[in-house]
Amino acid sequence: MKMYGNWRSAAAFRVRIALNLKGIAYEEVFLDLDAGDQHKPDFLAINPQGAVPALFDGDGPPLTQSLAILDYLEETRTGVPLLPEEPRARARARSLAQVVACDTHPLYVPRVRTFLMENYGLPRERMLEFLRNAFITGLKTLETRLSNEAGTGRFCQGDAVSHADLCLISLWVGTGIFGIDTAAYPTVKRISEEVLALDAVARAHPLRQPGAPAS
Amino acid sequence: MKMYGNWRSAAAFRVRIALNLKGIAYEEVFLDLDAGDQHKPDFLAINPQGAVPALFDGDGPPLTQSLAILDYLEETRTGVPLLPEEPRARARARSLAQVVACDTHPLYVPRVRTFLMENYGLPRERMLEFLRNAFITGLKTLETRLSNEAGTGRFCQGDAVSHADLCLISLWVGTGIFGIDTAAYPTVKRISEEVLALDAVARAHPLRQPGAPAS
Numbered sequence: 001m002k003m004y005g006n007w008r009s010a011a012a013f014r015v016r017i018a019l020n021l022k023g024i025a026y027e028e029v030f031l032d033l034d035a036g037d038q039h040k041p042d043f044l045a046i047n048p049q050g051a052v053p054a055l056f057d058g059d060g061p062p063l064t065q066s067l068a069i070l071d072y073l074e075e076t077r078t079g080v081p082l083l084p085e086e087p088r089a090r091a092r093a094r095s096l097a098q099v100v101a102c103d104t105h106p107l108y109v110p111r112v113r114t115f116l117m118e119n120y121g122l123p124r125e126r127m128l129e130f131l132r133n134a135f136i137t138g139l140k141t142l143e144t145r146l147s148n149e150a151g152t153g154r155f156c157q158g159d160a161v162s163h164a165d166l167c168l169i170s171l172w173v174g175t176g177i178f179g180i181d182t183a184a185y186p187t188v189k190r191i192s193e194e195v196l197a198l199d200a201v202a203r204a205h206p207l208r209q210p211g212a213p214a215s
Numbered sequence: 216m217k218m219y220g221n222w223r224s225a226a227a228f229r230v231r232i233a234l235n236l237k238g239i240a241y242e243e244v245f246l247d248l249d250a251g252d253q254h255k256p257d258f259l260a261i262n263p264q265g266a267v268p269a270l271f272d273g274d275g276p277p278l279t280q281s282l283a284i285l286d287y288l289e290e291t292r293t294g295v296p297l298l299p300e301e302p303r304a305r306a307r308a309r310s311l312a313q314v315v316a317c318d319t320h321p322l323y324v325p326r327v328r329t330f331l332m333e334n335y336g337l338p339r340e341r342m343l344e345f346l347r348n349a350f351i352t353g354l355k356t357l358e359t360r361l362s363n364e365a366g367t368g369r370f371c372q373g374d375a376v377s378h379a380d381l382c383l384i385s386l387w388v389g390t391g392i393f394g395i396d397t398a399a400y401p402t403v404k405r406i407s408e409e410v411l412a413l414d415a416v417a418r419a420h421p422l423r424q425p426g427a428p429a430s
Binding site for chain 1: 286
């Protein structure tokens with residue numbers, strides 16, 4: 001498969017992990033989001049939203065939106081399952097994933113950060129208050145749920161990796177990139193360390209992709 | 216089933232439509248989001264995120280996050296299918312749904328609007344620029360995709376209703392509530408009118424729920 005992504009993109013990170021867990025060979029084209037590659041005509045012809053990831057599986061139109069891609073891979077490929085079988089467990093794994101992929105990550109993507117700075121004339125440091133609030137709101141919800149709900153196990157949902165862990169780790173790695181204090185989220189930390197120890201995750205790590213800073 | 220929702224919530228609207236399409240009887244408890252009911256201890260015990268919808272299906276913990284609930288209903292109930300069978304068509308329906316549910320709607324929920332006003336001292340009218348930008352960005356993406364991609368039919372994906380339409384209509388109704396100009400989105404309008412004509416959607420309409428204004 002061929003994917004358009006970026007070292008830093010949380011959504012591309014989730015898809016790289018899923019491709020690795022499914023044992024699918026892929027090539028990633030790394031867009032420079034800071035240079036605005038995602039808004040250039042060549043890429044807008046692939047994804048009019050101007051967002052990564054976009055994934056090509058042979059011929060046919062690109063697949064977009066990370067959670068939709070995870071479901072597509074689950075429905076069309078063998079390899080490590082990305083969701084449990086039991087419907088309530090599946091729903092919980094999806095719900096935890098969506099706390100990140102719907103209610104947290106979209107609040108701090110480049111297009112939002114740029115709008116805040118340009119439209120309201122905010123300096124970067126004040127704009128980052130919005131980003132930090134998004135991280136903290138998401139992390140608090142995850143910590144409360146993961147530390148209280150019976151479904152939590154070695155991973156977010158039971159003892160097998162799922163959509164929830166792929167989203168959790170994409171947020172956790174972002175806390176490092178953006179300097180978010182994580183001391184108040186011990187359950188998130190414990191599970192994140194389990195997830196990071198998986199080879200499929202380690203190989204997909206943002207800091208191991210082309211374009212990433214050395215540390 | 217028993218659902219905690221709100222007349223105005225786009226996410227609760229999606230779930231009401233799905234329950235109607237599946238022919239499931241339900242009771243909705245309407246929280247007053249402007250009064251902060253969602254942040255009171257009784258509701259935080261149900262959903263620590265302080266967000267609607269939360270759905271109870273018999274005994275067992277509440278189901279949260281609208282897209283996770285749609286998948287749960289699809290996996291556990293008969294009635295009108297909420298997704299096509301073919302994997303690429305499913306992925307496209309999900310991707311279009313997530314343009315709304317991940318990248319648009321979470322940017323204008325009450326908690327974000329409140330943060331912008333309180334943290335940056337923005338008057339309501341200036342805060343609404345952020346909301347309008349979210350709507351316009353989402354509507355432009357949807358219009359471009361729906362008017363160009365081969366998968367579009369009577370509805371967003373082919374000629375059957377799907378996740379994509381439930382999300383589209385939740386955004387479309389919001390354009391009325393928040394006064395967003397929709398002249399530039401004729402394909403979105405055409406499909407929205409198809410969706411609104413469905414009885415399952417008409418009965419779920421925000422303005423037909425308790426707590427809604429008269430017009």
